[in-house]
Amino acid sequence: MRKVFYFVIALAFVVLLSASPGVAADAPFYQGKTLTLIVGYPPGGGYGGYAVLISRHLAKHIPGNPTIVVQYMPGGGSMVAANHLFNRATPDGLTIGTVAMGQMFASQIAKSEGVRFDLAQWKFIGNAAVNTEILITRSDSPYATLEALKKAKQPARIGYLAKGDNHHMFGVVIEEALGIRFNSIFGYRGGGEADLGLERGELDGRTVNLNTYLIQHPDWIQRGFVKILVQGGVPDENGKTIRDPTIPNIPLILELSSSPKVKKLHDFTALGTTIGRLYVAPPKTPDDKVEILRKAFLAALKDPELKAEAEKLKIDITPMGAKQVEAVLKDALAADQETVEFFKKIKE
Amino acid sequence: MLEAFWLGLTSVLSWPAFGLLLLGTFIGFWIGLLPGIGGLTTLAILLPFTFGMAPVNALALLIAVHAVNGTTGDITSILFGVPGEASAAATILDGHPMAKNGEAGRALGAALMSSMFGAVVGASALALSVPVVRPLVLTFTAAELFALIVLGLTFIASLTGTSWSKGLLMAGLGLAFSMVGMDPHSSIPRYTLGEPYLWEGVPLAPVAIGLFAIPEITDLAVRGTSIASPVANVSTGVLEGIKDTFRYWGVTLRCSLIGTFIGIIPGLGGSVAQWIAYAHAVQSAKDKSRFGKGDVRGVLGPGAANNSKDGGDIIPTVAFGVPGSASMAILLSGFLIIGLVPGSAMLTKHLHVTFSMVWTLVIANILTVSCCLLFLNKLAGLSRVRGSILIPFILFLAFIGAYTANNNMADLLVMAIFGVLGYAMVLLEWPRPPLILGLVLGPLAENYLYIAVGAFGASFLLRPLVVMILLLAVALLFYAVRQRARGRIGEDD
Numbered sequence: 106m107r108k109v110f111y112f113v114i115a116l117a118f119v120v121l122l123s124a125s126p127g128v129a130a131d132a133p134f135y136q137g138k139t140l141t142l143i144v145g146y147p148p149g150g151g152y153g154g155y156a157v158l159i160s161r162h163l164a165k166h167i168p169g170n171p172t173i174v175v176q177y178m179p180g181g182g183s184m185v186a187a188n189h190l191f192n193r194a195t196p197d198g199l200t201i202g203t204v205a206m207g208q209m210f211a212s213q214i215a216k217s218e219g220v221r222f223d224l225a226q227w228k229f230i231g232n233a234a235v236n237t238e239i240l241i242t243r244s245d246s247p248y249a250t251l252e253a254l255k256k257a258k259q260p261a262r263i264g265y266l267a268k269g270d271n272h273h274m275f276g277v278v279i280e281e282a283l284g285i286r287f288n289s290i291f292g293y294r295g296g297g298e299a300d301l302g303l304e305r306g307e308l309d310g311r312t313v314n315l316n317t318y319l320i321q322h323p324d325w326i327q328r329g330f331v332k333i334l335v336q337g338g339v340p341d342e343n344g345k346t347i348r349d350p351t352i353p354n355i356p357l358i359l360e361l362s363s364s365p366k367v368k369k370l371h372d373f374t375a376l377g378t379t380i381g382r383l384y385v386a387p388p389k390t391p392d393d394k395v396e397i398l399r400k401a402f403l404a405a406l407k408d409p410e411l412k413a414e415a416e417k418l419k420i421d422i423t424p425m426g427a428k429q430v431e432a433v434l435k436d437a438l439a440a441d442q443e444t445v446e447f448f449k450k451i452k453e
Numbered sequence: 454m455l456e457a458f459w460l461g462l463t464s465v466l467s468w469p470a471f472g473l474l475l476l477g478t479f480i481g482f483w484i485g486l487l488p489g490i491g492g493l494t495t496l497a498i499l500l501p502f503t504f505g506m507a508p509v510n511a512l513a514l515l516i517a518v519h520a521v522n523g524t525t526g527d528i529t530s531i532l533f534g535v536p537g538e539a540s541a542a543a544t545i546l547d548g549h550p551m552a553k554n555g556e557a558g559r560a561l562g563a564a565l566m567s568s569m570f571g572a573v574v575g576a577s578a579l580a581l582s583v584p585v586v587r588p589l590v591l592t593f594t595a596a597e598l599f600a601l602i603v604l605g606l607t608f609i610a611s612l613t614g615t616s617w618s619k620g621l622l623m624a625g626l627g628l629a630f631s632m633v634g635m636d637p638h639s640s641i642p643r644y645t646l647g648e649p650y651l652w653e654g655v656p657l658a659p660v661a662i663g664l665f666a667i668p669e670i671t672d673l674a675v676r677g678t679s680i681a682s683p684v685a686n687v688s689t690g691v692l693e694g695i696k697d698t699f700r701y702w703g704v705t706l707r708c709s710l711i712g713t714f715i716g717i718i719p720g721l722g723g724s725v726a727q728w729i730a731y732a733h734a735v736q737s738a739k740d741k742s743r744f745g746k747g748d749v750r751g752v753l754g755p756g757a758a759n760n761s762k763d764g765g766d767i768i769p770t771v772a773f774g775v776p777g778s779a780s781m782a783i784l785l786s787g788f789l790i791i792g793l794v795p796g797s798a799m800l801t802k803h804l805h806v807t808f809s810m811v812w813t814l815v816i817a818n819i820l821t822v823s824c825c826l827l828f829l830n831k832l833a834g835l836s837r838v839r840g841s842i843l844i845p846f847i848l849f850l851a852f853i854g855a856y857t858a859n860n861n862m863a864d865l866l867v868m869a870i871f872g873v874l875g876y877a878m879v880l881l882e883w884p885r886p887p888l889i890l891g892l893v894l895g896p897l898a899e900n901y902l903y904i905a906v907g908a909f910g911a912s913f914l915l916r917p918l919v920v921m922i923l924l925l926a927v928a929l930l931f932y933a934v935r936q937r938a939r940g941r942i943g944e945d946d
Contacts, residue, residue: 157500157501157504160501161501161504174498175497175500175501176497177497180635180652180653184635185635185652185653188652219635219641219642262907262908264904288907289907290903290904290907290908291903291907292900292903292904292907293904294900295775296774297773297774297775297776297785297795298719298720298775300773300774301590301591301719301773301775302594302595302904302908304591304773305591305592305593305594306594307594307595307904307905307908307909308908320794321774321794321795321796322796323794323796323798324796324797324798414504
């Protein structure tokens, strides 16, 4: 009898406990939940750095103050993460990710094998930074000036991470603008390794993000180890490309060639560089959750505390909302067939 | 530099750095002991908490966790044959047979003491090598790294197990398995059977557990006894193991140096160190017959190397921003958070911070080993417990270990498949270390080969250092063949 009594008490307890969440039915969705932020690169890189910074300030702008966990899923220039977010992640508003817009765009347009997503269906959350790409070469190499690069007999060895990522595309447009070919070497697993390759003499140059370069290599700058030859530029308020004010003396790619083909290629690849730190949610994520996330994202990026930390870490923040991202994407998707064919060939 | 050396020590011993070091040691201890929750995950979880901490404090916490979980990972390897961390797999080869012989206490003592020894030697070597580190790292380009991998694989394939040809074959099989996944250069899926699960390749933790732990568990079930067979005397204790570390100080010292060197060269990955150390222990021993059956030197080598490589790992991470291992990669993102930028400044202006990391490694290890020694003999008693009680527990440990790496049920299937393979390999006397090493090193080898050919063309093979390393590999192979012909290497895996 006693056993039955205890059993009934336990049962009642369990029933009461399981009933209580129902009572709190109008608590915000994110309360008590964990939001996972997937990063398409290994920890220690630019995407990881931004993700950790944002994850520290995003929760308080989301009603319900969820716990935010950063998860790293490197591979394929963020394509593994992109595929995961598109197909495997549960679209319940509890998983978002940061992936490389340029890489995804180029792969999709070229219909590369391994692409399992469709840019048109993503729910964009926003963009955190606008990149300027630059081409750097070792000062002691035979490629230390644009002239030398153009006239060189042997192609310069330029190192890249993944085929088709931002950095690679930038390099390709330079090749077209100058009418030369690089000896392109792929496979470096991160910026750090590629930089090491440059220092070791495996490479003559690299295409990098200006901000990353300024933060990570003050000693290179100090001893003049490399020269900056070309920049991609930044968009001004009207969307026109101008020289980045940090490096006003470096020419734009667009200034190197007046060919309309180069202009088209540049516009096509500008998508990847303009949208430097993209944040997305899986395609079937409900619209109401997406709205919450979009608002929170912009609020977090404008949060003075985040800005102060970003300042300290020298991380550049340029908030861009989802609508803006969609607009830029639309322009790029309107590229003509010739440009698309060109980049398809590049990816092979 | 001496200044930075002492400044590093005093900053670690000050409060709150020391308190964080103790906390990190405590956390790392349990994480390493329990298979499953890995050091990697723990570091990633702790990382956000370090925001806003002063560099030395944040690093005291993180490095302590990292340092210690390699040390305690050996415990379950020895007692149960289940690697507590992927880096503790080599310890199973001789550590677990020692437990079966009733020498669990001795094995534990040897593993822990050699770990501490390795940490100290690694830290000292590191401190002394700071001036030469930059030129050293810059000399090893992708071409030399490729050659080093070939050397490492040859070394291990030829020395472990019953036959060098079987060893090489298994290394080749491991390399073949490593090709599964998305091609790193053009993101084309290879042998992935259409499954996105396999895009990142065959996962390492389930394979390690499957290959090494499952056969041990099966063997235990088949024997029907306790881990230590009833006739063996369990009381050959921890003290004996400690004495062994100094009795065989040559092996311990050399394996510590091997671990440090492997750690310093960025791009070889951490898990290689334990295998190369093991192979060296075999190769340098006059009487090789007991390896695989419970030779204490097979525990000393990996134990020392695992910890010394942690010290070595720090250098490429800190000086070049190239993480020496996956845990270092997480630490690297930690750098960004605490406002440190990896680069030559860490070896000059901020040298004391680098040294504080080294000191943390040493102190955390000393603390852990001292604590462990207090109750190791009791732990060793577990090997006397009846198998039928222990097996479910060990199986549970193995499953957790395989599952929590990626939170994916498919990992359990991988573990089961490699478990069957591992058991078959033990029965048929095919060596397992080359297989797992091929799996680990394959992607690295492919990458470096690709880059080397791109950067230097086919003439990368003519680079002087590459030639030397490859000749060394050939020489080692001849040496191993000759030793076996003379019957000098053991009969069992």
